[in-house]
Amino acid sequence: MKKRIFDLTSHDVKNMTRDEIVACIRQSEGRTMMVENVAAMAPLLDLVSGAEIAAAFGADMITLNCLDIFAPRAEVSGASNHGVKDHFTVEELRSLTGRLLGCNLEPVPENFTDIQIGRSVTRETVVRAVELGMNYIMLTGNPGMHVTQETILNAIQLCREVSQEIVIIAGKMHGGGVGNDYNLDIVRNFAEAGADIMMFPAPYTTPGVTPQLAHQMMTEVHNAGMLGLLAIGTSQEGASESYIEQVAMASKAAGADIVHIGDGGYSGIAIPENIIRMGITIRGRRHQFKRMANRR
Numbered sequence: 464m465k466k467r468i469f470d471l472t473s474h475d476v477k478n479m480t481r482d483e484i485v486a487c488i489r490q491s492e493g494r495t496m497m498v499e500n501v502a503a504m505a506p507l508l509d510l511v512s513g514a515e516i517a518a519a520f521g522a523d524m525i526t527l528n529c530l531d532i533f534a535p536r537a538e539v540s541g542a543s544n545h546g547v548k549d550h551f552t553v554e555e556l557r558s559l560t561g562r563l564l565g566c567n568l569e570p571v572p573e574n575f576t577d578i579q580i581g582r583s584v585t586r587e588t589v590v591r592a593v594e595l596g597m598n599y600i601m602l603t604g605n606p607g608m609h610v611t612q613e614t615i616l617n618a619i620q621l622c623r624e625v626s627q628e629i630v631i632i633a634g635k636m637h638g639g640g641v642g643n644d645y646n647l648d649i650v651r652n653f654a655e656a657g658a659d660i661m662m663f664p665a666p667y668t669t670p671g672v673t674p675q676l677a678h679q680m681m682t683e684v685h686n687a688g689m690l691g692l693l694a695i696g697t698s699q700e701g702a703s704e705s706y707i708e709q710v711a712m713a714s715k716a717a718g719a720d721i722v723h724i725g726d727g728g729y730s731g732i733a734i735p736e737n738i739i740r741m742g743i744t745i746r747g748r749r750h751q752f753k754r755m756a757n758r759r
Contacts, residue, residue: 464601467491467752468523469746473561476598481628483657484563484598488690493715494746497692497723498522499567501731502537503529509541517723518560521742521754525599527553527566528726531581532591533567533578553595553700561758565632566600568593569608570618578608580613589625599630609727610635612649618657623657630738634662636696636723637669645676647683654687660721665693667706675753681718685754693719704740711744741744 464483466475468491479487488495498520500513508516514537517525527537535553542549557564570584581588584602591602602618604610609645615633622631633653645663653661663680664672677693684691693714699706707724714722724741742751 465490467471467725468495469586469750471523472759473558477557479598480530481630481659482622484734485690488550488660488720489577491720493722494750495523495721496521496738496742497524497528497721497743498733499696499723501529501726502527502535503539504731505538506732507540507730509630510545511546512537512539512556512559513564513730514556514562514564516732516735517738518562518581518758519755520738521751522562522738524563524565524599524721525556525560527564527725528605528731529582530566532566532568532577532588533697535595536738541703552715553597559597559758563598563599563726565601565630567601567603567605568592568602568611568618570602570614571604571608572611572614575609579594581584584621585700586621586625589622593626593629596634599632601662602631605634606637612646615728616652619653619658630660631658632660632662632692633658634692636662636664636694636725645672645680650689656691658689660690660692661687662692662694662723664697665710665719665722666717667710668695668697670698674717677717677719685718687753690720691718692723693717694723695723696723696725696727698725700733700737701728702726702737704737707737707740710742711741715745719728730731
């Protein structure tokens with residue numbers, strides 16, 4: 464397959480291998496957009512899931528956050544008023560969105576118990592994610608989870624032991640674990656453990672992450688043979704469109720293969736206008752509007 468990510472159909476997505484996904488993102492030249500969604504939170508709009516909103520506004524990759532992998536469901540608002548069920552399954556989301564789907568699993572330290580087991584990294588949760596047909600697993604930490612680069616590294620190794628086929632995205636997008644850890648010495652370790660994509664905070668999101676530092680991060684990631692992702696995970700996904708535009712431009716210039724927008728807007732998803740603004744900025748109206756329209 465030699466398609467760019469914004470040209471994919473749902474049929475393409477359904478049949479893609481790990482190598483094809485990585486190659487597709489690489490040849491899209493920095494124009495891949497990931498949108499994160501708290502699946503456990505009912506969206507503002509009734510009758511649709513947050514993942515559907517993400518797809519409608521141009522996401523290429525949709526990451527389900529706070530998903531209990533043992534009881535996976537995407538909440539729906541207004542179900543009782545319309546006589547429909549109050550959630551969608553992962554399989555239904557795949558059909559409804561036509562996008563690459565993944566989930567966050569959190570590599571919390573041993574003996575940390577302030578998290579549902581279905582949201583943490585264990586052999587059983589990784590196996591279940593594979594069984595559910597997730598295209599990728601994102602190994603990172605929400606606020607207060609005590610995640611470090613070292614716990615992420617261990618999680619990469621475990622995930623790759625479980626599956627040689629699932630795409631692994633790993634890293635920190637903010638100080639949600641233990642500090643804002645920008646240690647670049649560990650990048651090659653991530654690659655050797657089996658990660659496909661490494662994540663860092665986008666420029667202007669966490670203190671000290673300038674476009675120059677972001678470029679250094681992406682250079683190290685690419686030199687290690689991985690793809691790079693720069694993320695807005697600091698609730699600035701709810702900032703102005705002009706801010707989103709600046710971050711998107713700086714991220715692409717820094718070398719990001721994927722630009723990510725988090726879920727800290729309203730009801731578990733970024734401000735929809737900001738999702739569109741990011742997409743238009745990194746790939747222009749033609750490809751953005753095509754991506755918004757095509758879910759067949």
